[in-house]
Amino acid sequence: MILAVVSGKGGVGKSTLSFELAAALGAVVVDADLGMADLPDGRGPDLHDVLAGAADPTEAVRPGPVDIVPCGRTLAGARAADLTRLAEAVAAIEREFGTVVLDCPAGRRADAGVPLAVADACLLVVSPRAFALADAIRTRELARELDAGVTGCAVNRVTDPPPVDPIGDALGAPVEVVPADPRVGRSVTAERPVATAAPDCEAAAAVRALARRVPE
Amino acid sequence: MHTDIDVTADDGVALVSVRIDNDSPVARRLRVRNRLDGPVLPPRRAGVPEPGWDDEGFDGVVPAGSTVALGYAVALSPSADRDVAPTDVDSSPERAVDIEVLGRADESERAADSTPEDAVRTLGSARPPADAVPVSSDPSSTVAESGAPESATPEPTHATTPESGDERPDSLSQSERAAASDRTGPSERPTDADVSSALEAREARGHETDQSVQSASLATVERRIELAERLDGASVADAAAALSEADAGVEALDSLDADRARLRRLAARATALADRAADADPDADALRRLA
Numbered sequence: 001m002i003l004a005v006v007s008g009k010g011g012v013g014k015s016t017l018s019f020e021l022a023a024a025l026g027a028v029v030v031d032a033d034l035g036m037a038d039l040p041d042g043r044g045p046d047l048h049d050v051l052a053g054a055a056d057p058t059e060a061v062r063p064g065p066v067d068i069v070p071c072g073r074t075l076a077g078a079r080a081a082d083l084t085r086l087a088e089a090v091a092a093i094e095r096e097f098g099t100v101v102l103d104c105p106a107g108r109r110a111d112a113g114v115p116l117a118v119a120d121a122c123l124l125v126v127s128p129r130a131f132a133l134a135d136a137i138r139t140r141e142l143a144r145e146l147d148a149g150v151t152g153c154a155v156n157r158v159t160d161p162p163p164v165d166p167i168g169d170a171l172g173a174p175v176e177v178v179p180a181d182p183r184v185g186r187s188v189t190a191e192r193p194v195a196t197a198a199p200d201c202e203a204a205a206a207v208r209a210l211a212r213r214v215p216e
Numbered sequence: 217m218h219t220d221i222d223v224t225a226d227d228g229v230a231l232v233s234v235r236i237d238n239d240s241p242v243a244r245r246l247r248v249r250n251r252l253d254g255p256v257l258p259p260r261r262a263g264v265p266e267p268g269w270d271d272e273g274f275d276g277v278v279p280a281g282s283t284v285a286l287g288y289a290v291a292l293s294p295s296a297d298r299d300v301a302p303t304d305v306d307s308s309p310e311r312a313v314d315i316e317v318l319g320r321a322d323e324s325e326r327a328a329d330s331t332p333e334d335a336v337r338t339l340g341s342a343r344p345p346a347d348a349v350p351v352s353s354d355p356s357s358t359v360a361e362s363g364a365p366e367s368a369t370p371e372p373t374h375a376t377t378p379e380s381g382d383e384r385p386d387s388l389s390q391s392e393r394a395a396a397s398d399r400t401g402p403s404e405r406p407t408d409a410d411v412s413s414a415l416e417a418r419e420a421r422g423h424e425t426d427q428s429v430q431s432a433s434l435a436t437v438e439r440r441i442e443l444a445e446r447l448d449g450a451s452v453a454d455a456a457a458a459l460s461e462a463d464a465g466v467e468a469l470d471s472l473d474a475d476r477a478r479l480r481r482l483a484a485r486a487t488a489l490a491d492r493a494a495d496a497d498p499d500a501d502a503l504r505r506l507a
Contacts, residue, residue, distance in 0.1 A: 035344065075344045084264065084332050111342035113335035147330035
């Protein structure tokens with residue numbers, strides 16, 4: 001199973017939710033944001049090297065509380081990376097490690113489209129604001145064109161109760177509300193997913209609910 | 217089925233255009249294979265070959281009662297023993313391509329447009345432009361950067377054995393690991409910190425040239441120019457006298473070109489500033505009253 005975590009706008013919490021979802025699913029999370037990576041970096045080969053043909057995909061998996069394939073931070077690496085190799089690389093990781101969660105970049109260029117083309121399904125992340133919803137609808141259309149079924153929609157960092165039904169109608173997908181929680185915000189840098197650090201909090205329950213919707 | 221082939225060869229590159237009319241009432245699948253000696257350079261969008269093209273040629277469908285036009289280039293190999301010499305190509309272009317009709321096209325054969333290649337073609341490449349990528353002075357890093365897939369393809373990395381994940385990293389020998397870190401280590405690739413320091417250095421150099429004109433007093437430059445004027449067309453005796461009087465040697469004249477360029481820049485800047493000073497004429501009295 002390859003799940004792409006996508007959004008129209010940046011900064012809505014894709015990387016954090018990708019990390020949390022991977023923890024809940026026992027999956028490998030791949031930082032597919034080639035230009036502006038967010039997940040922790042580390043030593044050794046990264047996704048830039050893999051897509052430049054300089055490293056084996058499974059070598060780039062960095063074991064940890066959540067297994068991560070980090071992405072390089074340089075422009076040169078982003079330029080040398082060949083996106084058309086992503087399908088093969090992710091398939092190799094899936095064969096060896098099982099479920100893969102792809103943390104995608106925002107937008108509608110090829111760097112966002114190719115992970116969707118590679119994925120079996122996708123999860124839309126929106127922030128609870130009207131303007132973000134319009135972009136989420138465009139991303140949903142892109143996912144539809146590229147044959148990635150939408151498993152659900154996460155309304156992320158919610159403080160006031162959002163209009164769940166209109167959002168669900170607009171996106172045509174089941175909506176899960178992830179409440180704002182500072183522990184979620186810290187989880188990526190500390191590499192401590194809330195699933196283990198605070199399993200009883202509402203955000204962890206929402207992530208589990210999102211994970212349950214992901215088909216095997 | 218009617219086909220029309222045209223080839224123009226020039227400067228080691230042959231441009232092949234093929235037009236295929238399908239006058240039958242059914243869609244037909246066909247294969248166009250290049251017979252010229254050289255790799256096929258197919259049409260591309262966003263750096264990715266158009267659908268249906270591969271190293272050999274094109275594979276696709278001509279709809280019923282319709283026409284398909286194809287074009288590609290071939291980089292002719294310089295070897296003498298070609299299957300088809302370029303001179304032959306001009307007289308009988310049909311020898312450049314093999315067109316094979318594979319029969320009726322099946323509706324279900326149409327693949328969905330959801331491959332990564334399709335995504336890149338339709339959405340456009342998201343690579344940072346080449347100009348944005350910092351160029352390091354270290355020649356080895358330029359190789360790593362321009363790492364075209366072919367050149368960057370490493371020797372096959374050790375077999376990925378599906379043994380226990382914990383042992384995997386240890387199965388690398390020291391030398392292999394060293395090679396891997398050489399290949400992928402940050403030292404080969406300029407980091408963003410390198411970029412900013414390079415930019416700062418460049419800016420600093422820019423200021424330096426400006427300031428050097430101002431600080432190296434115009435008097436020094438004037439002395440050099442006077443010396444050059446005295447030496448211009450002077451007899452040996454005059455030249456010797458001039459050089460002995462001047463505190464600078466002949467080597468001072470080496471910087472004359474640079475002086476000229478700097479002075480011209482300074483003059484242009486001074487003129488531009490004078491123009492701006494002339495244009496900007498606020499009502500000073502009114503402002504003074506306001507203050």
